[in-house]
Amino acid sequence: MAADIRVFTCLSDNFGYLIHDPATGATASVDAPEAGPIIRQLEAAGWTLTDILITHHHHDHVGAVAELKQKYGCRVVAPHDKTTAIADVDLRVGHGDVIKVGELLARVLETPGHTLDHVSYVFDADKAVFAADTLFSVGCGRVFEGTYPMMWDSLLKLRALPDDFRLYCGHEYTASNVKFALTVDGDNEALKARAAEVTRLRAANESTIPSLLGDEKQTNVFLRADDPAVAIKLRMKGATAEQVFGELRERKNKS
Numbered sequence: 551m552a553a554d555i556r557v558f559t560c561l562s563d564n565f566g567y568l569i570h571d572p573a574t575g576a577t578a579s580v581d582a583p584e585a586g587p588i589i590r591q592l593e594a595a596g597w598t599l600t601d602i603l604i605t606h607h608h609h610d611h612v613g614a615v616a617e618l619k620q621k622y623g624c625r626v627v628a629p630h631d632k633t634t635a636i637a638d639v640d641l642r643v644g645h646g647d648v649i650k651v652g653e654l655l656a657r658v659l660e661t662p663g664h665t666l667d668h669v670s671y672v673f674d675a676d677k678a679v680f681a682a683d684t685l686f687s688v689g690c691g692r693v694f695e696g697t698y699p700m701m702w703d704s705l706l707k708l709r710a711l712p713d714d715f716r717l718y719c720g721h722e723y724t725a726s727n728v729k730f731a732l733t734v735d736g737d738n739e740a741l742k743a744r745a746a747e748v749t750r751l752r753a754a755n756e757s758t759i760p761s762l763l764g765d766e767k768q769t770n771v772f773l774r775a776d777d778p779a780v781a782i783k784l785r786m787k788g789a790t791a792e793q794v795f796g797e798l799r800e801r802k803n804k805s
């Protein structure tokens with residue numbers, strides 16, 4: 551049976567995500583930014599939280615773990631990196647691990663760069679990837695703990711997923727990302743179309759997520775750092791993908 555996925559806002563611009571298995575009643579929260587909105591969504595749907603799938607250790611992704619665990623007694627799944635301080639972890643996962651949410655299967659991709667511990671969860675049967683702060687719509691996360699080549703390699707892992715997969719990312723940053731992308735890639739027709747769509751969605755106070763991975767491959771300049779045309783736009787003809795990616799990320803940091 552297909553998973554039921556709910557998207558809502560937590561804190562100021564984090565996304566909350568619930569993924570529910572109708573066959574068994576199991577429900578996972580991807581990250582735990584804020585208890586109140588997650589509990590309200592669960593209660594409105596009549597669901598009980600069985601699992602929390604943590605992507606990385608930043609407070610705006612794990613701040614509500616302890617409260618939710620105490621309330622629901624749910625299992626907490628978190629990345630392998632034990633140097634980080636995530637509360638109440640029951641299961642540590644790494645690359646290639648497959649975890650069950652009821653009968654739903656989630657595959658773990660290690661996607662370090664934003665943090666060293668960052669993982670993404672891929673629900674292949676439902677064509678959904680939860681990439682948190684690695685890949686945003688029309689952008690990518692800041693590289694805090696890793697290196698540019700490490701982050702680029704993580705983006706390649708996500709880019710390798712099929713075009714009809716949906717991207718569920720950690721923050722509603724799409725409008726800001728589009729604004730930056732247009733400064734580099736302003737003649738990209740797919741990006742211009744996405745810009746118009748994002749303007750319409752945000753004006754209606756609607757979420758820009760999920761987006762289709764196939765659209766991200768066309769509109770997201772960070773996923774095209776190995777495209778010679780992007781290097782030329784940056785006046786970096788002949789540069790490596792890692793160098794082009796690093797330059798894009800530096801420019802976005804300053805934008």
Ligand SMILES: [Zn+2]
Nearest residue numbers: 606608664683
């Ligand atoms: Zn983060």
